[in-house]
Amino acid sequence: DAGITQSPRHKVTETGTPVTLRCHQTENHRYMYWYRQDPGHGLRLIHYSYGVKDTDKGEVSDGYSVSRSKTEDFLLTLESATSSQTSVYFCAISESKTGVIMGNQPQHFGDGTRLSIL
């Protein structure tokens, strides 16, 4: 158990509203990731973090922002939600506390947040 908790697990909101999803880890891992999963697309990286206040964009970052003020928390914000952002969102961590990602290190995932934007 990698100790990853996502909240909320389900959310329904309206277009144009701001939404923040939270990922909390208990293992002090340096690397954290936000993905979205849609049918036919697999998992696509939105943003990732390689330390407190150190974040970078993934392949589908438009319309999303992230923040990491503490090692254990990685927040994903939709500033003004759109229907195209309806998806299942997963947070993940990589097992590397030293700052070096090796090729065989797995990513461990939370159980996801199902977000519906009407």
Next chain:
Amino acid sequence: TQLLEQSPQFLSIQEGENLTVYCNSSSVFSSLQWYRQEPGEGPVLLVTVVTGGEVKKLKRLTFQFGDARKDSSLHITAAQPGDTGLYLCAGRGRSWGKLQFGAGTQVVVTP
């Protein structure tokens, strides 16, 4: 972006049959991982292959990494209902830490 194509997208078989899932790319990966995902849960790592030509076995599951490290396959022998799930391959290229995922293969094994 290094694209990973999985085939087939969906596979439905009877218990006891064998199946193979393919993961192909035109890019070279430093390593490739296979995950299984069940409804309402996040993906869980099954195996990582690193060396071209490498074969790994996990009980009835056999994973192979292509010689050129551009493709991989997952073979399940005598499938059981517990093998039902979404199988995802994910490749790690040069950019550290980031994985590129395939779209997944939904496997359904009926008793």
